Amino acid sequence: MRKRLLVMSFAVIAMITTGTPALAIRGGTEAPAPYSFSGSLQRPDSPREDGHTCGVTLVAPSWAVTAGHCTKNNPSLAQVGRPKNWTVRLGTTDAGSGGEVIEVERFITYSPYPVHEGDIGLLKLKKPAKTKPVALPSARPADGTKTRILGWGMTCDRRAPECYPKKLREADTVVQPASACDGIYADRELCVGALDGSVAATNMDSGGPGLVRDGGRWVIAGVVSGAGGDDRPVMYTDVHYFKGWIDDVVTGRLNPPDTPVPNLEGAASLGGCSASVVRTGKTKNNDPALLLTNGHCVPERPAPGQTLEDVAMKLTVTIGDRQGYLQAKAQTTRLVSATMTGTDTALFELDQTYAQLKAKGVKVFTLSGRSAKPGERVDIISSGNGNRFACTIDAVVPHLREEGYTQDNAYRYDPECGPSHGGSGSPIVLRDGVTIVGVHSTGNDSGEQCTANNPCEVAADGTVSAHQGARYGQQVKHLAAGAPAPKPGRPQPQAAPRRLNDATIATSSA
Known part of the structure; x- marks a missing residue:
């Protein structure tokens, strides 16, 4: 290429x-x-x-x-x-x-x-x-x-x-x-x-x-x-x-009009993935801000069955304004937690507080403690795709498998919803424009079953099916209570990986 x-x-x-x-x-x-x-x-x-x-x-x-x-x-x-x-x-x-x-x-x-x-x-x-x-x-x-x-x-x-x-x-x-x-x-x-x-x-x-x-x-x-x-x-x-x-x-013989742009306020980028600044019910204005993306966006991805916790990690983050231009830059200081097992989420701590980012005009989203329901309308705000997708939750899939990983209770969007490669980590936002109920993760490109970039659905009775063109997101309600912050001045040990189940989700960047 x-x-x-x-x-x-x-x-x-x-x-x-x-x-x-x-x-x-x-x-x-x-x-x-x-x-x-x-x-x-x-x-x-x-x-x-x-x-x-x-x-x-x-x-x-x-x-x-x-x-x-x-x-x-x-x-x-x-x-x-x-x-x-x-x-x-x-x-x-x-x-x-x-x-x-x-x-x-x-x-x-x-x-x-x-x-x-x-x-x-x-x-x-x-x-x-x-x-x-x-x-x-x-x-x-x-x-x-x-x-x-x-x-x-x-x-x-x-x-x-x-x-x-x-x-x-x-x-x-x-x-x-x-x-x-x-x-x-x-x-x-x-x-x-x-x-x-x-x-x-x-x-x-x-x-x-x-x-x-x-x-x-x-x-x-x-x-x-x-x-x-x-x-x-x-x-x-x-x-x-x-x-x-x-x-x-x-x-001046050719003077094309400006291209209309969607509202991308708050769309963040981390490496090749999309992301968003989020807060939970436990966060305070002077706490280090948290950044949400996919577990497969972590430089060294969690292994199947593994959760990474309290890992020092310095990565560059950029956060955009309504038109997608740079509103603020930040650095991650540590990976709070990341897993690709049962879901596909990563939460980073930034080097700036919510108050500091707010002073720069950054939009901060709120993690919801509930799941989205089939038929509910959402927006997917993607820095990597440069778009704000208006979507409907088509179904909640019992299990999604891809290249040896499994996720549970994944969102499948309606067929017209089109986030693609580069959109991994994009927040799935309720129509209030603030509340996040999920994070975009993957999609089936060619119709294959359970291979890279081709997740398959596993029904409650074990039936396996693949839907070419389908796009999927992960739930985040497990993060809504907030991750414990490290105490100042004390080194934070890296927690041993915790086995949640046999598998994890998609390694693709959809």
Whole structure:
């Protein structure tokens, strides 16, 4: 599968890395001087201190081009929208200082399916840049054309400060035949880099330019889209293919309306899963806040029959506002409890109190002590899917099995309810908008019985059935009484695993 060269921030904040250790612009060196038209897209949901997420290139005084998946990577998944606190920094070799910093007023993505239809997007700046834009190409570059690539991509294959370069890097390479890149859309993409991948763009170089010479000037031939395989060149979106669309947007001939977005207030992200900040009947305003998600979202999943308790664990959490933009960041400090046996839930303690999060405007949900009933209407609020699903509880399934795990009294939603992969851990909320009665967990993708991503239902009489397309959630009423908090200043021992029954639930991320 194609790998986009971007650390997915907020909606899917899990790292997407190449299979081998990476160097920023692998095979490159630090750029001795800035490129006035080239810069960094900087967002508050970036894992980096300097805010860098993607490369950008100025193509008109008030417009910069980047990869489509860089503009669309907000939880609402809007194709056109007005971002919150996005900026571009142009004309510097340092992603964290210098150059010209301009706020982004609007983003316009070419397609809602950027990889399949065109991975390109435009950023409208709130004021014209002082510098001169780069030239657009008059033709597609031929195979073998010398190309200079730029970026602030990662210097190693883990999300850590030492892997984020401050200085812009560059390398000279060539346009390769399309056959050298696995999964390329040859009509609208370029294959750029060394054949063995030794000179190529890497993670967080997405959107950065591939430049070619036209006489005495630079021309932007492509923008980084994604890698088609390990030790391979990288796919770049062919700017010439989309030149007409760029011209239409920049001149105002094409001015699409903003995409309507659902209410995503309170949707949180933890790794590749969705989550929510919750409180119980025992919590107080000055207590550390609790975060709810699935047990299968814990980095080391509980084994069948196991409950993990009081485990020190530091993970990054992002929490969104109504439009899905970053409202607050937090860190988990410990895993309070997690199990995939009988249900699929995990409860984390955060490094901030309810009072502190409330001061930042974060929405906090309440865990219910009751189950939802068949026929009851609920909302599933998913940061990973960028959607708020209006659903009905279709049935309460006695047992659900998947890949050797079992859950009890699982919710099955109505057939029109569509949370999918990335939606794991999303809260199932009553129509009051506050009360959580469950957490989304899994779904049957292909109709198989009891395999990964294909849970099967087990009736009270032992009859086994599979329902392709069905989606399932877990109950949380066992958490409503609240987990005991550790006493300050005292180390908390890790409890021995408790056997609840033979099995656990889905290991999939539905």
